[in-house]
Amino acid sequence: MTEDTHLAAGLDAFDFLATMVLVVEPDGRCLFANAAFEELLGLSRRSVLGESVMGWFVDPGLFKEVLTAVARNDFATSRLQGHLRRHLHGTHGAGEPLPVQVIVTRLGPGIGQAQRLLVELVEVEQQTRQEREDRAQDQVQANKELIRNLAHEIKNPLGGIRGSAQLLEMELENKSLTEYTQVIIHEADRLQALVDRLLAPHRRPHVVGDVNIHEVCERVRSLILAEFPKGLRVQRDYDTSLPDFRGDREQLIQAVLNIAHNAAQALCDRIAAGDAVLTLRTRVARRVTINRQLHRLALVLHIEDNGPGIPPAIRDRVFYPLVSGREGGSGLGLTLAHTFVQQHQGTIECDSEPGRTVFRILIPMP
Known part of the structure; x- marks a missing residue:
């Protein structure tokens, strides 16, 4: 088994990550790419192993400098922003650059004393979407509690209003006035239907x-x-x-x-x-x-x-x-x-x- 094969076997756990992970040498030669990389960029990992990653970046200059600096141990880890070329035909669009945050970390010498670098590529869009989901989740939860409490507060007096309007209608001698009690009853029913819809998700069994x-x-x-x-x-x-x-x-x-x-x-x-x-x-x-x-x-x-x-x-x-x-x-x-x-x-x-x-x-x- 070759050194690179040993490396790949030890990095299989990275296939379970949603973020793209690469292992490269200081000159940019790719030694490992996880499954998320294949799916997001539309590149087979078999086709990229042994190839330089520099061509995947729209502007590889800064990335090359960071790889060299981390390999020299100027920094244990370094971050930068970049844009990756995409080859996926589908939801992302062919050839449309993918904005990513790049995190380069020094792994240390390999079996043959060659320097290894771990490169994480996190979609900027993914980060933004996750933050948006978190905010929306908190807001929706707060709204659900507010609406549920408000609906319960409205429900009880609403029944009293409707019942009083019905009793009043029965006592009216001038039947022309029942037009007004009917308005009260109709609007109470409309609000009751609204309250029932607000409470429906919490009542109905799953x-x-x-x-x-x-x-x-x-x-x-x-x-x-x-x-x-x-x-x-x-x-x-x-x-x-x-x-x-x-x-x-x-x-x-x-x-x-x-x-x-x-x-x-x-x-x-x-x-x-x-x-x-x-x-x-x-x-x-x-x-x-x-x-x-x-x-x-x-x-x-x-x-x-x-x-x-x-x-x-x-x-x-x-x-x-x-x-x-x-x-x-x-x-x-x-x-x-x-x-x-x-x-x-x-x-x-x-x-x-x-x-x-x-x-x-x-x-x-x-």
Whole structure:
């Protein structure tokens, strides 16, 4: 067994990391690359072993200087910002540079006294996304507690108001005045329905069984087309190799339906013009970090529309309760969707611009 083979065998644990890890010599020759490197850059590790890593950087000058300095032991470790060339055709786009934070650490001499350097490549986008997820998680949790407490406080006096209005209506001699008591009763019922929706995720038991995501998508598709039979095309783009997973089928149908229904309502102008498109797309993702946990496999469901996009003023708050970009909207559909997906240890991301809005649901799979 060669020295490089010994090295690779000892570094297999790095394949379980979501960040890219390389082991290189001071001149940049690659001795090891982990699985995350292969997937994110679209390069086979077999094709890069023994090759210089300098060509992977858009501007390799500073990286070369840092490698040399760390190898000389000027620093035990050093950090820099860089951009990697990508070859992956798919979600990241071919050839689009990937901004990364580069951490170079001195490993010490190898078996043959050759200097070895450990290079970690952390996506800047990944760091930003994780920080955003953490902030959103804290905010959603605080909002859920606030809304739940508020709903309970409203619920009891609301029943008293409705009951008093009914009693008053029975005592009125002038029946023309019942118009006013009916307004009170109607508005009390409307608020009661709102409170029930706010409390729904905490009341309903989590019923777990085998779930096929495409059955969920087809159910949502049929419901959307029944409500919007003309002017809206609902496209399917399924990865049929996706296996079943354990989850609450009804909750997932409701989550996907809430997002798809919001999208369809936002497409009203395009529906009138006859060119509205809603796309349901399923994929599998490997080595995905969700809520700070690394998962070997995850389901990815995209719900995409060609509507006007989410207003910038609420784009960062679309999952907050009572936030709506549509006049007359309750602002609860996306909140409930987010809650149901969270109960599956998943998350929802949103990317929106005029002409294209994509909600991306990620759910870990065994």
